[in-house]
Amino acid sequence: MSEYYSPSDIEKKWQKIWEKEEAFKVGTDKSKPKYYALVEFPYPSGQGLHVGHPRPYTALDIIARKRRLEGYNVLYPMGWDAFGLPTENYAIKNHIHPKIVTKRNIENFTKQLKALGYSFDWDREVNTTDPNYFKWTQWIFLQLFKKGLAYKTEMPINWCTSCKVGLANEEVVGGVCERCGSEVVRKVKSQWMLKITEYADKLIDDLDMVDYVDKIKVSQVNWIGRSVGAEVDFKIAGKEESLRIFTTRPDTLFGATYMVISPEHPLIDKYKDEIENYDALMNYREQAAKKSDFERTELVKDKTGVCIDGLSAINPVNGKEIPIWISDYVLMTYGTGAIMAVPAHDERDWEFAKKFNLPIVEVVAGGNVNEAAFTNTTTGKLVNSDFLNGLEVAEAKVKILEWLNKKGIGTKKVNYKLRDWVFSRQRYWGEPIPLVHCDTCGYVPIPESELPLMLPEVESYEPTDNGESPLAKMTDWVETTCPQCGGKAHRETDTMPQWAGSSWYFLRYIDPHNQEAFASKEELDYWLPVDWYNGGMEHTTLHLLYSRFWHKFLYDQGLVSTPEPYKKRTSHGMILGENNEKMSKSRGNVVNPDDIINEFGADTLRTYEMFIGAFDLSAAWSQEGVKGCRRFMDRVWKLKDMMKDEAGYSAELETKMHQTIKKVSLDYENMKYNTAIAAMMSLVNEFYRIGSVTRGEFKTLLVLLNPVAPHITEELWELIGEQGRIYQQTWPVFDEEKTIEDTVEIAVQINGKVKANLAISLDEKQEEVEAKAKSIDSIKAAIEGKNIVKVIYVPGRILNIVVK
Incomplete structure (x- = not known):
């Protein structure tokens, strides 16, 4: 037997064996129970993997390997979210086609992932930039368009003055582009939108069907922001026109002492000749345009605003004239772009009123509104509210709604924070939108037989100064004929966002080589829903929302058989640098997994990533911790020299063995990988204390440890003369009575x-x-x-x- 543990030899050997034997290829026997384990596919950046990437991949690899040992038919796939701005920017800077950059990056990522020994079925690999893949992304878009869920409209976007591209709110930090640091302004642009708001209620209500950790459900619900209230009309003094507001607290109308509208509200431009301080309003609007929606609505920020001189409103319940202000904490994209301010019972309004010396009138009994905190009263009795006085809040809501309805100035309304999804990007490296515009027919889909619509080859990927896509300059590609009337038409030159390909990739994994459909019904019926999906906490809001929306649309069209795509969703904590900061090149604290594998072995890296701490919490990298896990590998290796050829468990360790099987089995399922490994370390210590290990005990340890450290366990299995491979064995079973x-x-x-x-x-x-x-x-x-x-x-x- 080999005396020395050499990971570099062992790991390459077993990776070749697994590939040759197709060890992890998905089975075709559909009489077996299925298990679909999914990790978020990575964006193949030029930097390659860092040690944060293997944490979720290893965690789900443990589950996938354990399920195979439990007799399941397992699908555990990998692919590439490969369209997007970083690759395009790199291509522009270095004069290399994005396609070449992407291919090179994917090759590097693949090499790194294979070196870690993951049990992916590489025959299922998908790539969002592959025409055989994005053909179906385009096809799904056309179905959305045909059902009226894709439309084009003018809307303000965050515009990076350097990247010359629209940015999502979360890509704007401190008024500048997160990527390049340049100034971001608000710009009105004609954009393709997807009507995700049509699914707002289903996206909330159907969370009852799934096993997501609570914080993930909460993030979904909060982003959608469903609230029940009333729309109420406030007359503009001296005008026929009214300002319509939405409020969840119509019972507090008697406490409305001023109004606030968005700086972009069209009322300002309509009455600019009557507004005495129009220039001041325009200056404020210009400053607001430099902020993202998040910055504008952030609760802790200092309140700013300008009172409109020349316009005021009438509170409909008491006839009092109240001032109208503009402030950036009110958005045109939420509600009606106008609010009634009740400073006694709303924190933002209270802070605004205190800053600008505006009246504060308590209308729900519950505290002194002049103290250094507002009174957020959701229960209690109404005061200073005329016919509502003495009523409890719930009763007052019913009565005021009846009164508003009777007067014809208000009605019950359900509102959402969720906005329709901006689906356009004015860039090159994305899926072409398969529509043409005809002056006679409007927007018309290209025939499905012409999919995929390919990107034309271009010499320059530079975005245009006017905000149009580089494709707009490709006249030979742009100019075409209308599929409907045969007249002149122009192709859509916007491309899809990176979100498009990542919204349905889990479906293509199920049947990746199908030329007739995005996946066959038989395969979809067998594999869906995904049994366990793990990814970063930063993707549990938008990505999860978008992919659930696409899936629900496909379900409504009868194309998938489950209303929800994922049965279970979990998230992992980040691995930080040794200085306890997020890993980044600029901080100089990035750890390359290649270096760890070369020095300590892939099994040591996998073990350390799982042992570093609670899986759902962030943890700082420790080179000493890596060395400790390598010592554990060495101790496991040397057990072969202490093995006694006895089939069962020794009397002294029988209880410990059953306890360990139970502990490891349950901890893997509950993502307590660190304590599962600790239990195996404790068992190894017992073997060393006794000075021997039976064959039966050693075999059980190797199978338990195999999902974490697959290479060393397969090698030891072979060295002690066992038949077959560990991946072909059965998961150990504990006897509850023997754990006592x-x-x-x-x-x-x-x-x-x-x-x-x-x-x-x-x-x-x-x-x-x-x-x-x-x-x-x-x-x-x-x-x-x-x-x-x-x-x-x-x-x-x-x-x-x-x-x-």
């Missing part, structure tokens, strides 16, 4: 302080335990010459002797 200890160690206390430990049998009576305790020298000394007041015994845990 016959003896237990309890603490013996004197007046609550531990003085000794005592090993007792679980069935011993209190009198016997007391007698044994009193015979211990340290306890004898502690009670000698003292009165024993009482003895407290907690069976199996503590014996406390109280003395005076």
